[in-house]
Amino acid sequence: MEKLKTYSFEEAYQDTLKYFGGDELAARVWVNKYAMKDSFGNIFEKSPADMHWRIANEIARIENKYKNPLKAQEIFDLLDHFRYIVPAGSPMTGIGNDHQVASLSNCFVIGLDGNADSYGAIMKIDEEQVQLMKRRGGVGHDLSHIRPAGSPVNNSALTSTGLVPFMERYSNSTREVAQDGRRGALMLSVSIKHPDSEAFIDAKMTEGKVTGANVSVKIDDEFMQAAVDDKPYVQQFPITGNKPFVKKEISARKLWEKIVHNAWKSAEPGVLFWDTIIRESIPDCYAELGFRTVSTNPCGEIPLCPYDSCRLLSINLYSYVVNPFTKDAYFDFDKFRKHVQLAQRIMDDIVDLEMEKIDLIMEKIGTDPQNEEVKTTERHLWEKIKRKSGMGRRTGVGITAEGDMIAAMGLRYGTEEATDFAVSVHKALALNAYRSSVTMAKERGAFEIYDAKREEKNPFVNRLKEADPELYADMAKYGRRNIACLTIAPTGTTSLMTQTTSGIEPVFMPVYKRRRKVNPNDTDVHVDFVDEVGDSFEEYIVYHSKFLEWMKINGIDTTKKYTQEEIDALVARSPYYKATANDVDWLMKVKMQGAIQKWVDHSISVTVNLPNNVDEALVNKLYVEAWRSGCKGCTIYRDGSRSGVMISVSKEDKKKAEHKEAPEPLTTPTPEHLHAEVTEVRPKELECDVVRFQNNKEKWVAFVGLLDNYPYEIFTGLQDDDEGIMIPKSVTKGKIIKQTCDDGSHRYDFQFVNKRGYKTTVEGLSEKFNPEYWNYAKLISGVLRYRMPIDHVIKLVSSLQLKDESINTWKNGVERALKKYIVDGTTAKGQKCPVCGHETLVYQEGCLICTNCGASRCG
Template sequence: MENKQTYTYEEAYEASLQYFGGDELAARVWVNKYAMKDSFGNIFEKSPEQMHWRIANEIARIEKKYPNPLSAQQVFDVLDHFRYIVPAGSPMTGIGNDHQVASLSNCFVIGLDGNADSYGAIMKIDEEQVQLMKRRGGVGHDMSQIRPKGSPVNNSALTSTGLVPFMERYSNSTREVAQDGRRGALMLSVSIKHPDSEAFIDAKMTEGKVTGANVSVRIDDAFMQAAVDDKPYTQQFPIDSDQPMVSKEISARKLWEKIVHNAWKSAEPGVLFWDTIIRESIPDCYADLGFKTVSTNPCGEIPLCPYDSCRLLSINLYSYVEHPFTKEAKFDFEKFSRHVQLAQRIMDDIVDLEMEKIDKIMDKIRRDPQSEDVKHTEYHLWEKIKEKSGKGRRTGVGITAEGDMLAAMGLRYGTQEATDFAVSVHRDLAINAYRSSVKMAEERGAFSIYDADREKNNPFILRLKDADPQLYEDMVKHGRRNIACLTIAPTGTTSLMTQTTSGIEPVFMPVYKRRRKVNPNDADVHVDFVDEVGDSFEEYIVYHRKFLEWMKINGIDTEKKYTQEEIDELVARSPYYKATANDVDWLMKVRMQGAIQKWVDHSISVTVNLPNNVDEALVNKLYVEAWRSGCKGCTIYRDGSRSGVMIAVSKKDKKEKKDADHKESPEPVTAPSIPRPSVQEVRPKELDCDVVRFQNNREKWVAFVGLLDGYPYEIFTGLQDDDEGIVLPKSVTKGKIIKQTNPDGSHRYDFQFENKRGYKTTVEGLSEKFNPEYWNYAKLISGVLRYRMPIDHVIKLVGSLQLKDESINTWKNGVERALKKYITDGTKAVGQKCPVCGQETLVYQEGCLICTNCGASRCG
């Protein structure tokens, strides 16, 4: 029954905070992303308990259609407190939620059969992509069917423009689609066999290009072998044709080196080992019936055929460790096997719920007031998705907390012992998920095109047959309910609610610091930091929840305030030592992925994190090892390889740091004169920099103000803490802007700061990820600053810029605020009237406007 009662944000947050045991981040994420809401923002659930009952009741309703139904209580018990079974975001928000007309699927792939490189076909894919994204779906599609640049076409253009312009089009469409306050997600792929694959690989290396899509290149075994052996490789279009219209021979080694370089430089493209994907794919046993895999979802863990979709669910591995972090630690395989079978059954029920959602989406489209011509593409799109989803009943059972499970068992992530144990868990998961699917086929019927003969030589099926001959015999007899069952997704924010490591990944950091805003006048408040606008903050240590469990179980005081040295000693004693994202054995992590992949019928989303100073040879070695180990794909991220991401570099000499910190400053004067540069002045390589944060509508922005002799000389602005913005600790308020020369002779501007432990950290390329409009205005402002236009005049110039000014929290206001702090106190605000008394008697005082006539004050 639908819950009509609504709750305030504060009520939901407080209830959730209690539910999560005081975990503020988990509580806020749940209320913001997963509590049931309507389009007006009304909240209908105040804690995850209500959400889990909502889901359990819906699953139980579907169960009643079939023999031996699960009760709502049985479902709730495995969902409660995110302990065992955790539906992914789309099912969690959408199941039983009649306030939104949205899909329960996390992943979609689209594409057209045959010749799909006409403008009509390209535009159709663009429209379908947008229609799916507005329903919360992540979308992937392949571009291998678009003819290469320079090919003849039968229109006024005469020759094709190639892939890159259409990459831009699809990317821009993604950036324009909002999904409950977030942008859509897109994966673009292309075959290495395509003659334009090099241009595809290079597209994102150009500043500001294809910023709305992940890109991956589909690499076949022949290309990899040719690259390893330094042999030639033939590209052609069409890529699968016996009589291609375009064909050329290339050096596989040189193109492979470019892939490696770009991945080292920018973390893209990702690589998809396509022959491994197709060879292992069970759905491709039915390729002639429409299940030919063509691309993957945005994170790469679900290879899909056109118009198929998948819903995801994770099992919390940590919860199956008995006596965690002790010598008696044991994994409860019996309970785990039972729950895996339940999870697969719940996933199949969610397929039925998705069919109902698709019917509602189609009904809404029918009732929409637009003409039939406008509605046709969207309606037909969902018809195709419903047909494909119903025919294959694809599911995505996965895991989370792999890193915590291994630590709780006393195993160090990245060792052979840990890998062997992880493989045994995933082997058990695969066997039991398939056993459940076979049992459901017996009770509910197999997916409609099941054919044991088609699958008899599939490597994954043969592995199951070898591991459990009875399972295989039953499958041949009864069929299987689902065409494919398993995946390992990145789990993201859902792992915040399980309070565990994410997906298959190791812990990112077992201990870190955070700050909370405090009132300095309150009793018992300790102020550790005051920001640029005078807000006070208390600094506190945050422990990864399972690291805290390790401390408690091993009798370590969790209330004590530890020094950094003591924290380092604690981590060194723990099973998380040398097992974090940045210090695991990288080669072993790739081999672990390959070993586990043999028991996952879809794919695995995993990232190999590398320090900034590794060379391209290591990236090459890891990619080749991933291919040889049987991985279906691989993503390598070198620290700082994307602009706006922090780079950790070596600790500087403490004496040098101390000397720098204690240089004598010139005696202060009341009104310093402003240095006037000559026209010939060359910008210094390094400038001191102040950091100012502000809001631009709902987005958080940051301004970097470069200073020459204490006076603003240039300004950079950009998004902070965004997927494609600047990631910067809130404690950072000062640093340096360093002008760097790129290998091609162009310039970039990096921001560098030093943390409390004496490490330098660099944010690369301050200009590269910004909205071009704001970047151009920032260049204008920097130009007048360098010629020493008075700051109050610069602020007036900023105020005159023709930008949308719907809120005080706009980009203009933020830039004005960043600059006001540099105006000498007492400077008159020329041409501005006091909003209270109407007199031109405003002066600047500590960044605020003060009226000398009536005393009114305005800041910001």
């Protein structure tokens, strides 16, 4: 491999900061998530321009295999500054990156043919799920094939446990693999017809259960109509066929009310309108050829058949508004149509690049040291994925910045006028993506099993036919390159870098406060939503880039610091007024989603965000309207339904919160309650966890002394120091023993039991590390001993101003070692999600998870 130039984090950060025009948050996100790195943390790109050239050159290489190839410069011009075309995270990090063996696909669905109701089948799916997640893929699978609780089984258990224990199994596997920066996102679904669907719906209502998965229930039209009409509904197992061995009649209305109540209370389960999905699905025209849709990816925007996958790309709609925020604003449909056709072409090239990546993955499996018996499942998994992906060449062209586009056009999100305009844009998107796919079929060949006869009754295809008869005639003649083309996915951190709002979501409040730099050398600037005035460390400035553009166009000073009242007055004058999540007409938003859905062949990932005070009747009304409007799915978040899901920023809400009644006493005390009592005299022996981690090329180790399973002290440093702490890798626990020496001084020894059962003692643990580490560790151990909550300890460690780079590495290691002791679900107070900007971060297995948009950050 050619030796590439490397850059320090600071070099890359400064160049990227210039690229983003001084936007610190966007710069940090890009360097941390998307700059090409190796497994040792070496950075090989200094700004997004390098990344875009990497991607452009690779796509141009694929283009040269076909007629009329695009040049690298043309592709780069579409990508540069995230202005027009924005590949999703997996393609952005993986294309042209030889330093990792990972898939370019964002989404996978898995599932076995035939009878999959056995422990062997259940465990095989578990392994396949983990194998995909370790390659950076989000996974979905359906549980409708598992027999309901109480059913007879031919093993020692005699009866089945039902769905819920297996939900926990798959959830725990996700949590296990999604550590140290690896991605793990899971969707579990089940048919409403399954007799255990009620238990499935209730599973996440128990705190701490099934925390590693999103759950959605697949609802058919018959059930929805029975729920609306208050009529009975028959559940059965198996869920299809005329000879079920379990059958029961239920009240559809009562089960529907439970779904609505749980969604109102906890934001889950999501609802998938399954008959609409199957009816509209073009791939399901080829169901008996292996393309029968069974579940969706974790965000719900890609319904997939088993072992198919999808790569994603977004088109930045804001960039097609000419003269934005003025009376002369218009949408450049000519440029948009041209770019959509190019985007579809680029997506098809990325399918070829994915085929190459899968070959590399299988090559890697072939050279792994494990025996063939161990490697068989993983190899066969990727063989199935390659076959299915190559057969259908499925793509996911979508959009971002719809909210900003609407505002820039002078329209108000949620109005009929705005919805009509948005539908016209999505119609143009669909027609031109399919036009491009037909053109590629003529030049490159159609997807392997294309058959116009199979598709002639598909509603989506018939909409295309009605809107553009010439397109349909060409499609029937030449075929189509891709089995399906379109989706609307949550664009996450890419929206941050395009400095736009995400997907078709309404715009969130575009006015932020920025914490002033206390230390001139401190580049860590914390960005938060506006909520109050008066803190001497805070100044109020406008941060949302499109809002800034509106201010400049209207001659408003963008450098001035504003009071809250002045900001409120500015927002009230802007196109973003009444366009925040809590302002929009929710019913109109659902109707807008349904109207747009008619021009999206896959699905739309979108949530309806509601204030805390709405009742269950409104949730019910929105779900029913979503079904009637033709939405393929719907997820509802009510402010406070999950800790930190939607944080209101108004003073009025803040005052209400201050006068809330005291919460009920906890029935099960949390560790913070259990360990509120301070134990000043250290016991002679403490149980200990050994936590190993790697920072850059250095191997580190931490010994965390525990009192009643709660951190009491910490020792940490380089594992490969001169004197070394040579302990077997299998050792993860032991004891720290305080010894008194003859001269009255103290030392700390680490004792563990080896595999043969013999005790081994490493003496002078405190002397094994750099003395400066030890001094800082004593400080941290002191606050642990006095029971400062772990998340506060981590915040304290993070705030330490340390000049020496090795000490900063030590600091990062301490944070990492302690994060595992934070109780799952603990809110990261004062921290905002870098993706969606909400104060909705909670700790889960030591990682920060955003309960609003699903973004995660580990390590």
